[in-house]
Amino acid sequence: MAVLMLTGCNPELLEDGKHLQPISAKLKDEIRKLDSTEQAPLYIRIFKKESVLEAWKQRKDGTYALLKTYPICAYSGEFGPKKREGDRQAPEGFYSITRGQMNPRSSYYLSFNLGYPNKFDRAYGRTGKHLMVHGSCSSRGCYAMEDAPIAEIYALGRESFAGGQRTFEVHAFPFRMTPENMARYRDSEHFAFWQNLKNGYDHFQITRKPPKVEVCNRTYIFDPVGGGHFDATGPCPDYALEPSLLASLKKLRAKENVRFQQAVLELEQQAKEKEIKTADAMVDSQLDLLKRKQRIAEGKNPDGFLAGLINGNPTTPSANAPSAAPAPAPTQAQGQGQASQQQALAQSEINRPQTEQSGSFFSRLRSAVASPFKRSASEPTQPQQTSEPSLLTLPKARQ
Incomplete structure (x- = not known):
């Protein structure tokens, strides 16, 4: 019944067995090379900017290794979280996929539901439903894959459930959370949110294990030790991080x-x-x-x-060409004005070769035209120090 209710981004189609496609022999061999098995737990990371989905498999020592990177064919919206139904924005955040969220009947070939909105999203009153990772390369708020990749990813999830995994995690990021990317997008309205996401990203980079995710005070918390009950909208309980x-x-x-x-x-x-x-x-x-x-x-x-x-209009007139009719004599006021203009032009003609020869942008700027970028007298010449935060702060764990 749960499968029948999960329609993906579109209506159901009759089941045709495509959800039962086996893992290919080549991919099985890659899994064995990682010191893993087909039914070992699965972990997925999504990166919007790079348009990739990474599939990771748990090794026998409990850590995860990258199995394969799949191209994302299309996703909706821009960098940043989904906030409301109809904004056609693909979600960012930390989502858990259960067996019931797998949809073999999606008309977009195959799909699984991300489970949006999660506790964090609901704490902000965000709305939306049927946000999927699916095939058919068409997106209206989903992450869309080509059919062959989604079939392979679906098979990996199916086998991990068969091996006893209760849920597999999907962590969706705007981009790879490097310091350089964080600097590039530091002026975004979503920067504080991405700082929070990066904490979880860093936990995995260090441990090579998907972090345990909790939500309190409308903030993601990762790998807390102790603390008791976590209320998504309430204050965070006392918790610690492993030393x-x-x-x-x-x-x-x-x-x-x-x-x-x-x-x-x-x-x-x-x-x-x-x-x-x-x-x-x-x-x-x-x-x-x-x-x-x-x-x-x-x-x-x-x-x-x-x-x-x-253009048929040379500067030097022909010797046989009739001379131009003499211009009427200027009045005294006009003559003074023309004389002043000619003096100014002559002076600029004298000055111009010197400034151009110098090659200095600012000297040419002063001799020719006022700069639209010129600083005012009160504006400092050195960059001002702002209150912009550093890359990110450590989780506020209580020891």
Whole structure:
């Protein structure tokens, strides 16, 4: 009955046995090479930015090893969590898959339900249903695969349940949670949420075991020791982290915070160089415009002699061409104005070769046009220190 109710992103189709496809001989051989078995527990990680799904199998020593990476054909929305039904946003977070969430009857070939919203999502009042990983490469809030990959992933899950695994974990991330990626997206409205996700990501990176996930104070908590009952919306109980794990987290955090700060500096430098390049291009355009206006004021072809020949309008008039009719004599006021303009143009003509020869962006900027990026007198020349948080903080475990 539970299987019949799970329709994936679409209506049911009659069961045709595709959910019973065996694991291929090649994949079985890869599993054996990991010192694992077909019915050993499964763990899945999803990365939106990289568009991949990783399947991990538990080894005989209890740790997990990467079995295979599958391309995600399509997913809906952008980086960030799903918040409400109809936003067509693929979820991010930590989800558990039971046997009842496996759907052999999805019209999107095969699928399994992520179980959205989980406790964390419900603590924020988030809504949505039937968020799946499925085949047929079409997504409206799901993670869509090609049919062959989803059949293989489905078979891995089926066999892990046959081996006694009660649930397998699916952890969905916006991107690989490296310090460099965290720096790249540090200005996102979701940064604090991703810091929380990274704590769980780091637990797995250190232990090579999917972390035990709890929720309290509307925050994910990973691998807590003790603490009693965890209320998703209530205050966190007293809990601890295993000492060696906590020491490893501190060591990792110290190294990654250095990388994070270095990445931030590099990104800021790239942004400044791009800004200068853009401003430089604007100045070049303004200089060219001033030159053209000056040549027009002098009665010359603004594009020069060769361009005038091509366009049938050379700068130097032909000897046989009739001379232009004399211009009416200017009034005294007009004559003074024209004289002032000619003096200014002459002066700019004198100054321009020097500034262009110097090649200095700012000297050219001052001699030609006011910069739209010019700092005000009160603006500091050194970058201001902001209250932006560091990469992330350690879980607030109580010893």
